[in-house]
Amino acid sequence: MRDEGDVGAAVYGRVPARVVLRGEPGGWHYVIVDKASTEERHGLAGPGVRWRTGGGNDPEPPWWRRRxxxxxxxxxxxIAWRLTDRTFAELGVEADIAWFAVDDPVSWEGLVTLRDPDPARFPGRAAPFLITLEPGRGALLPDASLLFSTRAPDVWATLAAVAERCATAPPTPSPVCGWAGHQGVRVGRGRLALSTERGADGVERLGExxxxxxxxWGGSPELRVRLDGIDLLDETAADVVALFRELGHEVVRRGRTVRLPALGLMLSEPEPEPTADGDAVLEERFTGVSLQPPSDDAPAPRWARG
Known part of the structure; x- marks a missing residue:
């Protein structure tokens, strides 16, 4: 058995058959088993991968299993994203995983099925899901518009239609401090989220x-966000900032966020990912974009969303 942190480091051409995911107090890991029964173990990093056990017979808190x-x-x-990216790179096919619980929630096994690659893997073969931002007004979607004057019921109906179009789970409400309502849906491997706020007239309307x-790879369909012809999540962050400055916009940087106050626009860079030698690598592109009605007292965007 080999223990590797990078799923792309496997021997070229191995065909995966099963995947096993296990959670233990020391951390979560997964094992890929190929058709020759060769196993590869991979660690998982990130929030929730390790936990402490209580002393003696301390009971689990009621929220623990949900976490x-x-x-x-x-x-x-x-795991599904990593494995299908790997099989595409090595074998030219996608990998679908059918999961079933062995010991819910800490032990899972998945059967792998290979299929033809998604057309979106190839430039020009599948249309992206394009959001065109219109500062001060809202945004245009492929089949709808989202205006800051849109009332909450129509906001959520539009979001539900996006989920249906993209064949993803329907939106569900989640509390976000500072907003009257908040819901989000998957678009490919991206996410579109909308927040509402209650105006002085008592009516709840789109706020962000x-x-x-x-x-x-952004999945299928790939989420793209564009403003003034600039692909905000596709161009490098430095080029996006330079283009806005050339257009005469004030650009304010604070940490990993870039704000254009006159447009009500904020862009975010991801957390640096540590490499094997301990150095941090910063992704060159923005990974989040928020548009609100330009206002000095508008609530600040929230980049961490469930």
Whole structure:
């Protein structure tokens, strides 16, 4: 058995058959088993991968299993993305994983099925999900518009239609401090989230449009966010900032966020990822973008969303 932290480091051409995910107090890990029964063990990093056990016969708090279940769900998604990226790079095919619980929520096994690659893997073969931001007004979606004057019921109906179009789970409400309502959906490997706020007239309307997409392939359909012809999540962060400055916009940087106050726009860079030798590597592209109505007293965007 080999123990490798990078799923892309496997021997070229191995065909995966099963995946096993296990959670232990020392951390979560997964094992890929190929058709020749060769195993590869991979550690998992990130929030929720380690926990402390109580002393003696201390009972688990009532929320503990829910926390483990949420962590396991996120890790199954991460594993699925990593494995299908690997099989595409090595074999030219995608890998789908059918998971079933062995010991819910800390032990899972998945059967791997290979299929033809997604057309979105190849430039020009699949249309992206394009969000065109219009500062002060809202945004245009492929089949709808989201205006800051849109009332909450229509905001959530539009988001539900996006989920149906993208064949992802429907939106569910989640509390976010500072907003009257907040819901989000998956778009490929990205996320579109909307927040509402209650105006002085007591009516709840759209208050923020948020799009996020991590590094690497963006999934199908790929989420893209554009403003003034600039692909905010596709161009390098330095080029995006330079283009806005050339257009005469004030650009304010604070830490890993860039704000354009006159537009109500904020862009975020990801947390630096540590490498094997301990150095931090910063992704060159922005991974989050938020648009609000330009206002001095508008609530600040929230980049960490469930």
């Amino acid at each position: 483990l279940a949420d962590a396991a769900e996120a890790m199954r998604e991460t 449009i948020f799009g996020a997409r991590g590094p690497g």
